[in-house]
Amino acid sequence: MRAARIHAYGDASQFRVEDAPDPVAGDGDVLIRVVASSVNPIDFKMRGGVLRRGAPRKMPTILGMDVSGVVEQVGAGVTRFRVGDAVYSSPSHKRNGTYAEKVVIKASEVAHKPASLTHDEAASLPLVGLTAWRSLVTIGKLQPGEKALIQAGSGGVGTFAIQLAKALGAEVATTCSERNVQLCKDLGADHVVNYREAKFDEVLEPQDLVLHALGNDELIRGRKVLKKGGRIMSISAQLPMSVKRWGPTLGLVATGCRIGKFGLATKLVHGKTAKSITRVASSDDLDAITALVEAGKIRPVIDKRFPLEEIADAHRYSESGRARGKIVITVGQG
Numbered sequence: 001m002r003a004a005r006i007h008a009y010g011d012a013s014q015f016r017v018e019d020a021p022d023p024v025a026g027d028g029d030v031l032i033r034v035v036a037s038s039v040n041p042i043d044f045k046m047r048g049g050v051l052r053r054g055a056p057r058k059m060p061t062i063l064g065m066d067v068s069g070v071v072e073q074v075g076a077g078v079t080r081f082r083v084g085d086a087v088y089s090s091p092s093h094k095r096n097g098t099y100a101e102k103v104v105i106k107a108s109e110v111a112h113k114p115a116s117l118t119h120d121e122a123a124s125l126p127l128v129g130l131t132a133w134r135s136l137v138t139i140g141k142l143q144p145g146e147k148a149l150i151q152a153g154s155g156g157v158g159t160f161a162i163q164l165a166k167a168l169g170a171e172v173a174t175t176c177s178e179r180n181v182q183l184c185k186d187l188g189a190d191h192v193v194n195y196r197e198a199k200f201d202e203v204l205e206p207q208d209l210v211l212h213a214l215g216n217d218e219l220i221r222g223r224k225v226l227k228k229g230g231r232i233m234s235i236s237a238q239l240p241m242s243v244k245r246w247g248p249t250l251g252l253v254a255t256g257c258r259i260g261k262f263g264l265a266t267k268l269v270h271g272k273t274a275k276s277i278t279r280v281a282s283s284d285d286l287d288a289i290t291a292l293v294e295a296g297k298i299r300p301v302i303d304k305r306f307p308l309e310e311i312a313d314a315h316r317y318s319e320s321g322r323a324r325g326k327i328v329i330t331v332g333q334g
Contacts, residue, residue, distance in 0.1 A: 003100035004311045005060040009049030012312040012319075020062065023096070023104040024073070030081050030107050031073035032089070035334045036123035037098040037308075038066040039318045039327040040156060046093070047315065057093075064098035065090050067105070068113055068122035070334070078107045080283075086113040086334070090126030092281050099311055101332060111286035114293040119334045121300040124326035125160065129289045129298075131279040132161040135211050135233040136168065138285075139275050144169030146208035149200065149225060151218055153189060154180035157235060159301040159325045161211055162187045167297040173207065175200050180324060187301070201225040209233065223266055223274065231273035232266070301325030 003020040025031040043063045068088040071081050081087065091098065091105040113122045136142045148165045152158045153174030165172045166188035173191035174184050184192045193200045201221040210222040212234040222232050266274040292298045303323045306314040308331045318327055 001101045002308070003062045003096075004064070004308055005062055006047055007060045009047065009059070012044070012047070012315040014047075015312045015315070016060075017309050017311065020100065023102055025075040025078075025104055027076045028078060028107055029075040029104050030071050030078060030087070030110055031075075031102060031104050032067060032069040032087060032110070033072045033102055034067055034069040034098060034100060034331045035119035036068045036331060037064045037329040038123050038127075039311075039314050039329065040065055040127050041318065042093075042127075043097075044315050044319050062096040062098075062100050064100070064103075064329070065093060066123050066126050067091070067098035067103060068119040069103075069332070072102065075107070080107060081110065081112075086115075086119070087111065088113045088119075088122040088126055088286070089283075090130050090279065090281055090286075099308060099329065099331075101308075106281075108283055109281035111283045111290060114290045116294055117300065120305065120328050120330065121302065124156075124300045124302050124328055125289065125293070125298075126286060127279060128156040128160045128326065129164075130282065130285055131157050131235055131277065132164050132211075133285050133289060134280060135235060135277045136161060136164055136209070137288075138280075139277060140209050140211075140231060140233050142168050142170050142209055145171070147171045147173065147205065147227075148209045148211070149204065149207045149222070150174045150189075150211045150213075151200075151222065152176070152213040153184040153187070153192070154324045155213065156323070156326045157211075157213055159183075159187055160298065162189050163298045164292070167292055170209075173200070173204050183301070183324060206230070211235070223272060226272050228271050229273075231275065233275050233277050235277045302328050304328070305330055307331075 001022045004017050071085040087110050089110040091109050148170040150161045154176045172189050174189045175193045175195045181192050201224045206227040210232040212222045266272050303325050305328045
């Protein structure tokens with residue numbers, strides 16, 4: 001098996017694409033031959049050691065948290081999948097990741113790939129889809145007719161969340177730069193704020209829900225633009241900044257304290273709700289996402305594709321912050 005392994009916490013130059021032992025499906029697992037994966041910001045945060053306390057990894061490790069591929073082996077107790085099934089997943093970070101030719105994943109974290117999508121397209125959806133689903137549906141409970149602000153609408157989560165919010169019947173606002181205004185409109189956004197020209201809390205009507213995906217200033221402004229009783233779902237804990245200042249352990253503690261303090265103040269002082277959101281690997285949620293894809297309510301947005309051998313370049317591009325939608329890693333043949 002060929003896998004992209006990182007040999008120490010650090011920059012992208014420490015990636016190596018090399019041979020690794022073939023994994024074997026255990027009880028409740030499926031072994032997937034990887035056709036495509038993708039890059040997410042959490043990947044380079046893990047690579048840089050920012051999450052070494054919250055999501056520890058023994059080095060060398062294989063990163064990657066999205067996959068689309070073909071089932072090669074099923075473990076004992078698995079009845080939903082058969083060899084040859086086309087599947088996709090965003091697996092738990094507790095195992096080796098998906099920058100590899102083969103990966104073992106719990107069957108409960110895997111779903112059948114949308115038939116209408118290629119493997120490249122499918123690999124772009126699981127992590128951002130599950131993050132948006134938990135933010136808007138599971139925790140956010142967005143209702144038809146409500147107003148929702150999706151920050152960073154041209155990013156991976158943003159491009160998915162705009163479409164999901166529209167599918168749920170919401171009136172959707174988003175923020176982006178001038179070059180991405182038309183993209184966000186094409187995805188269904190009703191109101192697009194160019195953040196270089198205006199502050200969203202000064203031009204938008206009060207919102208029922210805000211999906212916060214940026215820095216601390218936008219978190220405060222996101223709370224400000226909420227209606228009384230509204231809720232803000234934050235997927236950006238700003239952990240890297242705390243780790244850089246305090247180190248892995250104290251940075252994690254400081255981040256947790258800041259989130260707790262913000263949530264308490266939001267509830268007691270402002271009469272609103274603030275939640276910190278993390279993705280949960282779930283085949284049931286992926287099934288729901290698949291249904292929306294097949295109904296034409298969700299489409300992938302892919303910026304660039306890189307072969308596995310160029311994973312370091314893909315990480316550098318992701319870290320640049322210029323990507324529109326997702327960066328896909330091509331691995332094998334479908």
